[in-house]
Amino acid sequence: MSSESRVVVAVSGASGVEYARRLIEILGDRADVITTKDAATVIEIETGLTTEEFAAGARSAYSDDNLAAAPASGSARFGAVVVVPCSGTTLAKIAAGIADNLVTRAAAVAMKENRKLILVPRETPVGAIALENMLKLARLGVIILPASPGFYGQPKRIADLVDFVVARILDHLGIEHSIGVRWSGPE
């Protein structure tokens, strides 16, 4: 596996950690997982898993206080960073250039190294501060990919909704996949 095919999957304390779990499942040992303290709480509430169980199958798993870990350095050649789900707090820190934990540092590294950075915010309604932060980052080339599944594929299960969003993440990572639905025009 080339180092560029490795993806940092950074999980912050927003609802919707299932999107990250599914992405980790698909990426397997191409994923290096980081969880914030609040993500650990949400993981417990939404899945009943520990962070270790949550990151099963990934190449590595770090807590966000480990600023000595590989994703903290631009010399570690990760191809992309996905923050999924991305809380308003983590979004604001990234937009302000604050790199005070391994998630925000990995995002700052991706930006300074001109690597792909994908944020998957989950909040509704979205306040003006978060909207401004998203616009600022979008103008800097960051992909803002809200956890906002479409319904045109007539989803039957929660897993279908999760796969819709994860499929869009994989598309933006340039990774071939066969999950989710693609619109091919009206019947």
Ligand SMILES: Cc1cc2nc3c(=O)[nH]c(=O)nc-3n(C[C@H](O)[C@H](O)[C@H](O)COP(=O)(O)O)c2cc1C
């Ligand atoms: C169960 C639970 C659900 C949460 N859902 C969201 C959410 O959907 N979006 C969000 O921005 N914050 C959410 N929060 C609040 C964040 O966890 C909080 O703002 C925290 O500061 C995020 O820190 P982090 O980005 O370092 O993980 C939630 C918190 C809990 C405990």
